[in-house]
Amino acid sequence: MKKSSMLKVEGVSVSYGPVRALENISIEVDRREIVALIGANGAGKTTLLKAILGVQKVQSGKVLFLGDDITNSSTDKVANMGLGLIPEGHLVFSTMTVLENLQLGAYHNPQDFNDNLENVFESFPVLRKRIHQTAGTLSGGEQQMLSIARTLMSKPELVMVDELSLGLAPKVVSEIFDILGDLNNKGYTILLAEQNAKKTLEFANRAYVMETGRVVLQGLTQELMSHPEVRRAYLGSNV
Amino acid sequence: MEIFAAQLLNGLSLGSMYVLLVLGFNLMLLVAKIIQFAYPHLVVLSMYVCWGVLRHTDNMLLVVLASVASCIVVNVAIEPIFRLLAKRHGLDINVSFVVSMSMALLITDVMSHLLNYGYPIAFPTEWVGKSIFSSGLIAFSAGQAYALFGGIAAVAAFFYLLYRTRQGRVLRAISENSLLSSIIGIPIIKTRVLSYAIAGLLGGLTAVMFARLLGSASPGLGDFVGMKVVAASILAGLGNLKGGLVCGLLLGIAESMAIGYLAGSWSNAIAFMMMLVIMLIKPEGLFGIEA
Amino acid sequence: MSPVLYYFLSFTGINILMCxxxxxxxxxxxxxxxxxxxxxxxxxxxxxxAREWSWPFALIVVVGILIGILICLIPSFAIGDAPCFTVVIIGLTIIFILKTAVENSPALGGTIGFFGIPQVNHLLPLTYLLVVYAGAVIYRIDHSRLGRAASVVFVDKNTAAALGIDVKRLGMFFQVAAGALAGLAGTLYAFLIGGLFPEFFNLGVIGTLMCMLFAGGHTTMWGVIVSVPILEGMQLLLPSAIASWRQVIYALTLIVIVLVLPGGLVTKRMLLRLKGKVSGGISKCNN
Structure with a gap:
């Protein structure tokens, strides 16, 4: 596997008014990797993803994507360059149909719409059945699938997933993790922000552990899983 | 019965004008998250443009082009003000109302100072057109026909654009969730400007049809129409497009009926009274707020 | 007293009350x-x-205030907690209906206007006494439980409701209090100016008042005391050719102020700095 840096975050700091949300964060994601950000609620995972995408303003530091400096670029431009975010809370355009949601996902990539649609339906067969249904009437798991599918329609270089498992049944979560694994095998690079540390560490290649806006630990997931601090704080001490 | 039929016809042509204005108003409310109170005033301004062009030529196409162009240009030109406002205050529709109300006052005052010395303008009689159909009390003028059928065509085109095209999908996406829209790569500012342009296009067309329907205009017309349009949108539920369709038509019919059956100077007050009662009973509107 | 100064002082007093x-x-x-x-x-x-029934001034003031209260009280049962914009349009609609009623009542002078209101002695000093009194009452309201609750409602209705504030009744209270002030202002207006025109009560006067309120600063009651005399004085001092554009001037001022000075000339923060102390939760809510 050829290793090349796809996303590079260098010393990024973010503040909400007087409150520091991210303090000098540096992470790196290589092509075809699955990288996880784990940490408790409020550790700054979502803020980091938003900062990468330009939704949240960065005070200092740099974000490089495919070698280009995208620090504080406009979100639509960054998304157009191939950065796809699957936001927290399985967000869909609930008044629109499944097909319309997917068409919106392909906003920057309308050329091979039908081929992409076929690929997406292959990964998420349930969406094919619901194609003309209003997205608001889907179940939570189906909405999360639609949210992923919508992102895939733009053929992103890097897929960022925020809190995949939040509010979903464990069975559905496993199913979606399997699909993400398949996507990785097909060549997608994935950056995953999750509270569910056990599941995530089993799934990812590398991980960063975040606490109150800083990266406190990083490394390969096998190593992290045996790290005493991680075992105590995230996996339960007697795992 | 004949009065009723005649006024129903009047009401439908007048109502279709209100519908167009309510649609343009709601589009900007949904996509740009502003209350553009001055929108009907801009339409009246475009009626003045029609009038000015008509003094030099009677080429219908030129008049329509001038009206549409002026309405689009002015409406798009004020967009940066609202963008700056959003930067200062966040997307606060109440502050946007304060600003747009000032714009409305400004437009009205400029019209009453500079255009035709503040006197009402009258469009040429052949512009309003002869009666194309009449039977007893029922008379259907060419102007009414333009307003009614032009209105229906414009409303149909608007809904086609919104629900059947790629741009329409994007507009709806932003109106539902602008943050999610930007995350999936939709250019928010560009699309917002587009919504001003579409509203301007609708407004320019409405101005031509309104001119043919009414045959005259005055600086005060904007306030008058503005209040009715905004009240109709509230009756429908702010941002509710389909509700706006119903309420715009109902308002036109109610107003025409009041004119047909009541003493002239009271007819508008009656229309307002009816709206007031409904608004007091249902402050959230008949069809629910969607903004 | 010169007529110009008389009108300046009259309109300043009335407009402070209305603001x-x-x-x-x-x-x-x-x-x-x-x-x-x-x-x-x-x-x-x-x-x-005053003209037809020769009622005494004091009684008219009391009934005038009651009329203001009544006009605000009845709709407030429906719109005490309505969305801001609905309140706006209901206000405009009622203004229009009342105006139409006046225009169609020959007894009230119709569109021509109503004149010949008898004069009251020492009205101008009395007006300013009433303005000061009204200001004291508003100050008390602002610094009471109600004022603090209002600050929370302004920021977020849901938070306020969660804190146990009855948003609707609070809204009703403020609407009715506003009605009382406006009723007083109306009575004083009739006696100070001596003539009434229905055309005066249009969108323009609302624009003027909004300009005064937002230019002075809508976060404190003190802003209008600064902005009203300035804006009133401005139109008297300007040459008449420019003064006839005052509507445009007010509208532009309002737009510029909202864009450039979102809090107006006098803000809560400024007052706190004047006092030399930063106190309590209210200011946090407002700034």
Whole structure:
């Protein structure tokens, strides 16, 4: 596997008014990797993803994507360059149909719409059945699938997933993790922000552990899983 | 019965004008998250443009082009003000109302100072057109026909654009969730400007049809129409497009009926009274707020 | 006293009252233009009662205030907690209906206007006494439990409801208080100016009041005391060719102020700095 840096975050700091949300964060994601950000609620995972995408303003530091400096670029431009975010809370355009949601996902990539649609339906067969249904009437798991599918329609270089498992049944979560694994095998690079540390560490290649806006630990997931601090704080001490 | 039929016809042509204005108003409310109170005033301004062009030529196409162009240009030109406002205050529709109300006052005052010395303008009689159909009390003028059928065509085109095209999908996406829209790569500012342009296009067309329907205009017309349009949108539920369709038509019919059956100077007050009662009973509107 | 100075002082007093009557409901986030309808109704009532029935001034003031209260009280049962914009349009609608009623009543002078309202001695000093008194009452309201609750409602209705604030009753209270102020302003207007025109009560007067309120600063009651004399004086000092554009000037001023100085000339923060202390939760809510 050829290793090349796809996303590079260098010393990024973010503040909400007087409150520091991210303090000098540096992470790196290589092509075809699955990288996880784990940490408790409020550790700054979502803020980091938003900062990468330009939704949240960065005070200092740099974000490089495919070698280009995208620090504080406009979100639509960054998304157009191939950065796809699957936001927290399985967000869909609930008044629109499944097909319309997917068409919106392909906003920057309308050329091979039908081929992409076929690929997406292959990964998420349930969406094919619901194609003309209003997205608001889907179940939570189906909405999360639609949210992923919508992102895939733009053929992103890097897929960022925020809190995949939040509010979903464990069975559905496993199913979606399997699909993400398949996507990785097909060549997608994935950056995953999750509270569910056990599941995530089993799934990812590398991980960063975040606490109150800083990266406190990083490394390969096998190593992290045996790290005493991680075992105590995230996996339960007697795992 | 004949009065009723005649006024129903009047009401439908007048109502279709209100519908167009309510649609343009709601589009900007949904996509740009502003209350553009001055929108009907801009339409009246475009009626003045029609009038000015008509003094030099009677080429219908030129008049329509001038009206549409002026309405689009002015409406798009004020967009940066609202963008700056959003930067200062966040997307606060109440502050946007304060600003747009000032714009409305400004437009009205400029019209009453500079255009035709503040006197009402009258469009040429052949512009309003002869009666194309009449039977007893029922008379259907060419102007009414333009307003009614032009209105229906414009409303149909608007809904086609919104629900059947790629741009329409994007507009709806932003109106539902602008943050999610930007995350999936939709250019928010560009699309917002587009919504001003579409509203301007609708407004320019409405101005031509309104001119043919009414045959005259005055600086005060904007306030008058503005209040009715905004009240109709509230009756429908702010941002509710389909509700706006119903309420715009109902308002036109109610107003025409009041004119047909009541003493002239009271007819508008009656229309307002009816709206007031409904608004007091249902402050959230008949069809629910969607903004 | 020269007529110019008399008009300046009269309009300044009346406009300060009217700005306060818009300021109070804006504490809970509502633009309550209905107060202009209160002013209209109580002005016409006062004029009529004084000329036709020869009522004493004190009684007219009391009834004028009651009329203002009544006009705000009845709709407030429906719109005490309505969205700001609905309140706006209901206010405009009622103004329009009352105006139409006046224009169609020959007894009230119709579109021509209502004149011949008898003069009251020492009215100008009395007006300013009443303005000071009204200001004291508003100050008490602002610094009471109600004022603090209003600050929370302004920021977020849901938070306020969660804190146990009855948003609707609070809104009703502020609307009715605004009605009382506007009723007083209307009565004073009728006697100070001596003549009434229905055309006066239009969108223009609302624009003027909004300009004064937002230019002075809508977060405190003190802003209008600065902005009203300046803006009133400006139109008297300007040459008449420019003064006839005052509507445009007010509108532009309002737009520029909202864009450049979102809090107006006098802000809460500024007052706190003046006092030299930063106190309590209220300011946090407002700034």
């Amino acid at each position: 306060w009557s818009l300021y109070l409901p804006y504490r809970v986030g509502q633009l309550h233009y209905l107060t202009v309808a209160c002013m209209l109704a109580s002005a016409y009532f006062s004029g009529f009662a």
